[in-house]
Amino acid sequence: MSMRIALISEYTSPLDIMDSCDCGGQNVYVGQLALRLGEMGHTVDIFTRRDDMTLPEIVVWGHGIRIIHVPAGPARPVRKEDLLPDMDEFGRYVQFWIRQGRGSYDVVHANCFMSGLVARQLREKWSIPFVVTFHALGAVRSLYQGACDGFPKERNLIESEIVADADAILAKCPQDANDLSVLYGASPRKLRLVPDGFDPKQLFPMDKIAARRILDIAESEFMMLHVGRIVPRKGVATVIEALARLRDQYNVVARLLIVGGESENDDISQTPEMGRLKALADVHGVSDKVTFVGRRRLNQLRLYYSAADLFITTPWHEPFDITPVEAMACGTPVLGAAVGGIKYTVQHMVTGYLVPPRNTAAVAFYMNHAIRNTEERRFLGEQALVRARTMFTWTRVAALVESVYRDVIDHVVGDRIAVPAVCVGNATDTPMSFLS
DSSP: OOOEEEEEOSSOOTTSOTTSTTOSHHHHHHHHHHHHHHHTTOEEEEEEEOOOTTSOSEEEOSTTEEEEEEOOSOSSOOOGGGOGGGHHHHHHHHHHHHHTTSOOOSEEEEESHHHHHHHHHHHHHHOOOEEEEOSSOHHHHHHHHGGGOOSOTTHHHHHHHHHHHOSEEEESSHHHHHHHHHHHOOOTTTEEEOOOOBOTTTOOOOOHHHHHHHHTOOTTSOEEEEESOOSGGGOHHHHHHHHHHHHHHHOOOOEEEEEOSSOSOTTOOOSHHHHHHHHHHHHTTOGGGEEEEEOOOHHHHHHHHHHOSEEEEOOSOOSOOSHHHHHHHTTOOEEEESSTTHHHHOOBTTTEEEEOTTOHHHHHHHHHHHHHOHHHHHHHHHHHHHHHHHHOBHHHHHHHHHHHHHHHHTTOOOSSOSSOGGGSTTOOOOOGGGGO
8 A cells, every 4th residue: 555655854855956065865865765655656745944935835746746845944055063953943844734734644754863853743743653764873973073073962862862762763784773773772673774775777887988988088097986075074085195105106097086066167176175185186296187077966977987997985984875886886896995884885805895994005005906907897897786786776775665664654663683693893794685
């Protein structure tokens, strides 16, 4: 039977542009999940904060899907770190929406801890079960970012309360499940492993030479790619330093393309982090080998992923990070930091290489190794494509989420333990049967 689903995503909407300051994996997750659930015959309302006076209250977005712009706080962009005071107003609006009969729901799915506050109110008022995906955890952010983490101090306490009250908690990877269990005391009965995904109709391999011709990249040049937000925790500095070490220690020259930023203009470098990275490339003498491409939309990324010989992502920490999966979906092997979801999506020496975070020497070593082992690189790319298509499509993700919804609607979280021993601690992979 079809379900009536409320997705709450307070600070990011599927309508937002990827790679702007506060847009990234969460808005893609919410949008793609909604689209797939709609295709499965469910009706979905996405509640997100109105950040522009010109936005209509309701946007019909595909069959059975509506985006509802909630008037909470000023109708302009506000940093997500500053939105907590607006959540009471957000919650009152959603409750008023339901009281008016404009929507009724079988299940609520909160995204991020602030959305969890709203979902909990709805369960208390109307006994609607709620599921939560945190996308990132305050305790983990504090550990790695310290004073640079701008979220309010109450975040960790709120997350602990949401963990205790939620009917089910969707962890994106084994490390996420472990963090929820160890740092927040999440019950194993509530935890379900549900990763992010990609759309195989949008991302699939194309001829490398053809892609390079379109992007004006030399066919013979070894090209590495980084895609993501230009913020310190993404570890782009490690990649630039490793590129210099590759030259100095191994006498090998390669090109690095960095996709991301506030603008599609590759000359824009006015954000502090972009300026810092460009200065770092200058200091290390590799500025002629590092190209800051600027922001690119998803329909453009297939060209870059396919043109690359190696995709590189070396964040300090990362709850999931969809970009390695997107690269794998285009048949490109990944060199990634062994953190969070990356050590789950990437299999060392099977679909790519895993290295310790912030380890320039290890990154340079595997850069050199990949350059010198063409056949191995081809094998890794082939296996990466198989793994992406088998485990990380949005269709598969939606089927997993749908199963969780039905369980909580039936007031059954499940007797099976959702996080077996293989998922806890430093596990780098999980049996596919666990995702079945």
